[in-house]
Amino acid sequence: MSDKRKLRSRKVSERMAVVDEADRRRVIQARLAALEQDNHKEDDFGAGSDDEYELPAASGSDAEEGPTSGRKKKKVKVGGGMRKTRGMIEAKAKGPKVFRDFLEEAELERLPEGEPSYLTAAVGPPRTAAPRKFCSVCGDLSSYTCTRCGSRYCSRRCHAVHTETRCLKFMA
Amino acid sequence: MALQDVVVMDVGGGSVKMGSARQADTPKVFPNASAKLKGERQTFVGEAMLGMKDVLALSLRRPVDRGYVVDWSLQREILARALKGLLGGLSASSCGLVLTEPYLNLPALREAAVRMALDELGFASIYMAPPAALALRWHAQQMPGLPANAAGCGLVVDAGFSFTHAVPVFDWRVLPAAIRRIDLGGKALTNFMKELVSYRSVNMMDETYLLEHIKEQLCFVSQDTAADLRAARGRASPFRREYVLPDGLADTWGHVRTAEEAAAAAAAAQQQQRQGGPQLPKQPVLMVNNERFMVPEALFRPTDIGMEEAGLAEAIAAAVQAAHPHLHGLLWSNVLLTGGTARCPGFRERLFAELRPLVPDDYELAIYLADDPVLCAWRGAALLAASPSYPRLAVTRQEWRSRGTAALAKWEQ
Numbered sequence: 001m002s003d004k005r006k007l008r009s010r011k012v013s014e015r016m017a018v019v020d021e022a023d024r025r026r027v028i029q030a031r032l033a034a035l036e037q038d039n040h041k042e043d044d045f046g047a048g049s050d051d052e053y054e055l056p057a058a059s060g061s062d063a064e065e066g067p068t069s070g071r072k073k074k075k076v077k078v079g080g081g082m083r084k085t086r087g088m089i090e091a092k093a094k095g096p097k098v099f100r101d102f103l104e105e106a107e108l109e110r111l112p113e114g115e116p117s118y119l120t121a122a123v124g125p126p127r128t129a130a131p132r133k134f135c136s137v138c139g140d141l142s143s144y145t146c147t148r149c150g151s152r153y154c155s156r157r158c159h160a161v162h163t164e165t166r167c168l169k170f171m172a
Numbered sequence: 173m174a175l176q177d178v179v180v181m182d183v184g185g186g187s188v189k190m191g192s193a194r195q196a197d198t199p200k201v202f203p204n205a206s207a208k209l210k211g212e213r214q215t216f217v218g219e220a221m222l223g224m225k226d227v228l229a230l231s232l233r234r235p236v237d238r239g240y241v242v243d244w245s246l247q248r249e250i251l252a253r254a255l256k257g258l259l260g261g262l263s264a265s266s267c268g269l270v271l272t273e274p275y276l277n278l279p280a281l282r283e284a285a286v287r288m289a290l291d292e293l294g295f296a297s298i299y300m301a302p303p304a305a306l307a308l309r310w311h312a313q314q315m316p317g318l319p320a321n322a323a324g325c326g327l328v329v330d331a332g333f334s335f336t337h338a339v340p341v342f343d344w345r346v347l348p349a350a351i352r353r354i355d356l357g358g359k360a361l362t363n364f365m366k367e368l369v370s371y372r373s374v375n376m377m378d379e380t381y382l383l384e385h386i387k388e389q390l391c392f393v394s395q396d397t398a399a400d401l402r403a404a405r406g407r408a409s410p411f412r413r414e415y416v417l418p419d420g421l422a423d424t425w426g427h428v429r430t431a432e433e434a435a436a437a438a439a440a441a442q443q444q445q446r447q448g449g450p451q452l453p454k455q456p457v458l459m460v461n462n463e464r465f466m467v468p469e470a471l472f473r474p475t476d477i478g479m480e481e482a483g484l485a486e487a488i489a490a491a492v493q494a495a496h497p498h499l500h501g502l503l504w505s506n507v508l509l510t511g512g513t514a515r516c517p518g519f520r521e522r523l524f525a526e527l528r529p530l531v532p533d534d535y536e537l538a539i540y541l542a543d544d545p546v547l548c549a550w551r552g553a554a555l556l557a558a559s560p561s562y563p564r565l566a567v568t569r570q571e572w573r574s575r576g577t578a579a580l581a582k583w584e585q
Binding site for chain 2 (some may be wrong): 028032034037038096097098101102104105108116118120122125131138141166
């Protein structure tokens with residue numbers, strides 16, 4: 001009985017949760033970072049070459065080991081492929097080098113004051129214009145704010161679409 | 173040893189412009205990326221992407237991240253493949269190279285570029301310069317009458333693929349302390365449009381390459397955003413367009429549906445209904461409405477998409493302010509728009525309307541759109557490559573081998 005109530009109250013509170021300012025900011029930043037992404041996914045080492053084959057495990061052994069072994073397939077190396085060194089594996093875990101890594105390595109903060117660099121060229125926050133507000137669903141000018149997540153909407157119709165599709169989806 | 177030819181490369185985040193100084197009319201332009209069709213092994217590298225018959229669900233890999241080349245092995249492969257076709261029988265070791273360099277390049281990346289060009293691609297000598305200075309050279313040749321052009325002075329707006337720069341140039345050199353950058357370019361705009369249409373119309377999250385094409389065809393810069401937004405409401409919006417998506421057969425890129433096509437499709441559907449036949453399959457279309465002008469709008473007001481950065485007009489004003497006061501008049505009289513994003517219709521007019529209030533009224537403001545914004549920097553570089561000053565500016569392989577990075581010091585921006 002008490003368990004049941006606990007479950008119910010938790011559900012209600014989740015639905016009524018309001019995203020605080022820090023989280024809203026984080027969501028916006030994540031969205032901006034996504035604008036610079038490519039859709040490329042890094043392949044496994046050697047996946048493009050022909051030196052590795054995945055052999056399906058024999059069906060007999062599969063049955064013995066139970067259903068969990070279905071995921072594990074033995075990788076059998078055929079021919080002399082490139083050996084994976086520890087450095088390669090570490091480099092792979094870090095992912096390919098991006099511009100941010102180069103920027104950090106260049107240590108531009110340590111340049112003398114007034115020396116022009118990548119950092120001094122940033123245009124900085126605006127001084128003549130305030131942000132305008134657009135409906136997150138249809139893109140029109142909006143006058144209302146979603147009370148839970150802070151997104152904008154312009155009409156009841158757009159609000160309905162918003163709550164159904166986007167609102168708090170990033171919380172999950 | 174006299175050079176047989178000078179190769180000119182403008183390596184941008186979006187596309188590579190490559191050609192030889194002897195044939196300055198016909199540079200090659202191809203995507204600076206490698207593409208893979210989902211689920212297939214074959215990879216199309218750089219120039220080969222132009223011949224692709226299927227542009228759906230491509231997995232793209234780009235050597236450039238935020239405007240700077242970071243994946244040098246991929247970049248080398250893209251350039252080397254295109255070079256082979258360009259040079260024909262000629263060997264790279266008898267050719268010079270003019271290469272564009274991003275503004276305020278990091279020393280490590282500059283070294284990597286020289287190493288690629290001289291050691292790996294094998295050029296005899298290299299000269300690197302930021303695209304703004306080169307673009308202004310071409311502009312000055314087109315309009316020699318301007319007093320600012322005679323002084324090699326102007327403000328170059330480089331609205332590129334990775335970001336947008338306002339670059340003051342004087343005496344053919346960029347003024348590094350006065351450069352201003354907005355971290356928004358064609359790539360971010362394409363991805364922004366992708367996100368919008370995927371939410372509102374058809375899921376296109378995997379179709380970056382196609383979306384870029386659609387953006388170039390349909391987007392324009394609004395002159396009055398509020399009024400255009402009001403007009404875009406409802407079914408009768410004048411901005412509503414349907415883009416017919418590629419069918420994978422005859423139509424590689426898809427196209428904007430014309431009024432006649434829409435009428436014909438509606439008539440056919442009606443006739444089918446009257447005859448009681450089965451419903452005709454609908455052509456897959458992408459509906460675009462206010463996205464057409466709200467996407468480029470982000471460049472003028474980055475705060476609209478949550479980016480805490482000033483808009484383009486303010487960035488230009490800040491760049492001019494940072495230059496020496498004696499140059500302000502010349503800079504305002506010669507604002508040059510280059511880069512692929514500047515092709516967007518209405519860009520110049522909107523920028524003028526936003527910039528004029530920020531310019532002191534004693535100064536005349538003139539904005540020029542380069543005749544070919546994408547190739548402007550390349551053509552300027554070709555002029556330089558063909559000029560007699562190239563051997564003086566270039567660093568040869570012997571100099572690089574013996575003196576290393578010290579040899580590059582003569583290019584200080």
